[in-house]
Amino acid sequence: MVIILGISHKEKYKFVSIRWKLVSTYLLLVITSLLIINVFISRLILNIYIEQRKSNVLIRANIVSNDIKNFITLSSAKEAIVYVNPIAEKYSKEIRGRIIVVDKEGIVKGDSNKEYLGETFRHTEIRNALKGQTSTNIYNFKEYGHVLYAAVPAIVHNRIVGATLVSVSINDIYKDLSHINQNLFFISTTCIALIAIISFIFLDFSFKPLERFTKAINSMAKGDFKQKVHINTNDEFKNMADAFNAMIMKLDQVDKQRNEFVANVSHELRTPISSIKLLSESLLHQDEDNIYIYKEFMEDISAEADRLNNIINELLALVDLDKEKLHINYKITYMNFLLEKIVNRLKPLAERKNIKLTLESDEKIQIKVDPEKIQQAIINIIENAIKYTQEAGKVQVRLYSQGKWCIIEVKDNGIGIPESSLKQIFDRFYRVDKARSRKTGGTGLGLSISDQIVMLHQGIIEVESKIGEGSSFYIKIPNDIKL
Known part of the structure; x- marks a missing residue:
């Protein structure tokens, strides 16, 4: 109990970590696989050994039957025993087993142990042999261990005249199999130990990147955004x-x-x-x-x-735009009229800088939008164009359709936007020229607000710009918005 209480938190963590779980799962799979393979190999070897022994015993049994078949039919029972039993004893010594020979009535004519001579013997294998069937079987006796019984018929002129039963111990097979199993167990245990060691080493190396990620994330949690994870593996x-x-x-x-x-x-x-x-x-x-x-x-x-x-x-x-369930109030809106209102509203702002603000709309376009929100997006972009266009410049607003899009183009001949900043101008808080933005009173939110409003309408805003030549903003709103 003291030892358990003395385990550190780090040591406890090792046994619940992903690394330990993976190794445990992998080892469990390996152990299960090796167990199945070992059982299969053990059974296969046992079957091979037993089949070989059966084959050898049956050959010996047939040899004995051939040697004694002519003596079984002698008229005198004692005379038959006199001739048959010595042959049974002779072959018994050669095969180190017991041989019993019976006539067609099941009376023992030969017994290498001389135990059942003259008696009737009705063993299962003998009965099968007297019916003309060669049979084998294995028995496990408490006293003798595993014993193989094999019985073959003795046939003279296609007539069964008796049978020969051979019983031999096969304990040597099980003993050899036990040694083989011990070797398999030793090899399997060694393999499992090596696999465990290699797995721990490999997973320790493989999980190093996770430790780097954890360290970096912990630093991020403390407000340090300078952390980077350097991993050179191609995975x-x-x-x-x-x-x-x-x-x-x-x-x-x-x-x-x-x-x-x-x-x-x-x-x-x-x-x-x-x-x-x-x-x-x-x-x-x-x-x-x-x-x-x-x-x-x-x-x-x-x-x-x-x-x-x-x-x-x-x-x-x-x-408001950050709210997840922002409600968009779609209405059929006459975009020409909406843009006229916006341009008329912003003309005084443009006239203060002597900027020519014009509207061009050759076709009448009606689409489903939220008039108030889309108006806010357009005003932000036109105001931005006026703000960053020099005095006596011009800002052109154009309305037209192209495929599935209703396009509102806002073009100016102002200072332009650097190419490196085009991808960031819709980011919140981003301002291309901070000094100029302070002078013009910008907060860096106008374009971000416009971009989000247009995205809420399933649309996009595209930008083209060159330094010193001006910028063109394309507000693209689908004319078949799916509600």
Whole structure:
């Protein structure tokens, strides 16, 4: 009991680990297989030995029958015994067994042990032999052990005149078989021990990658996303390591973006709040009663409040889109009219930068969408185009259909997006130019929100862009959305 209580947690873990379970299962299969093979081999060898012995005994029995068959039919019983018994004794010594010869009535004419001479002998094998059947059987006697009985008929001129029964001990066969079984047991035990040792070594080597995974995952749980698993084997563990490293790189990137987002949002929230506070304090300390000055200050405060409200709305929109059971209220929507409303709403924003905002729609398109949400996605992309287009530039919005898609194209001649950033612009918190984004008031959420809304509509957004030439966004919404 003390020894059991003294086993460490690590030692206990070894006996419940996957490694130990695999080795135990493998050894159980090996032991079961070897047991079946050993039993099969043992039975096969026993059968071969016994069949060989049976064959030899039957040959001897037939020889004895041939030698004594002419003496069995003598008229005098005593005369028959005088001739038959010496022959039985002679062959008995040669085969180291007992020979009993009977006539057709079952009366013993010869017995190498002289025990049943003159008596009637009705043994099973004798009865079968007197019927013309050669028979053998094995008996296990408590006193003598395993004994083989073989009986053959004695035939003269196609007439059965008697039978010969030969009984020999086959204990030597079982003794040899016992030695063979011992050797098989020794070989099997040695094989099992070697297999166990090799299995432990091999599995210990094979499970090293799992220890690396465990170490890396534990580090991740503590917030360390710099861990990588290096595995050089060309197997599933290598594939797992590559997938794990890609995942941890993505998590590290998301963590960095989250930190940047928190910093950016903090900055963005602090800026309008600071401005509102500064403007309010200026008004409080204002001695003049000029209403125009107060009006100008209040307009600035209102603008900063709108800016703060926009940031909060984007954050709330992102939270709403993350809900698993977000309800999409599909309606048949006239997309031409929806885009006209959006363009008219954003024209004042474009005119402030002297940007020409135009809409082109040559065909009338009606599809099932959630008007409010899809409007938010389109506005984010057009606003983004206006924001990153220089003054006196142009932003073109075009509506058309292509196959199963309703396509809304937003094209600008602005600063463009680097090719290396095209795959990341829809990631949350990602901003191509952080300095420029702060200047323009972006939070890095607009495109992510648009992408999620379009995906909720079973659509996609594609982007083409060149630095210095501009960007083209293609919002593709299926015109046969399956509800």
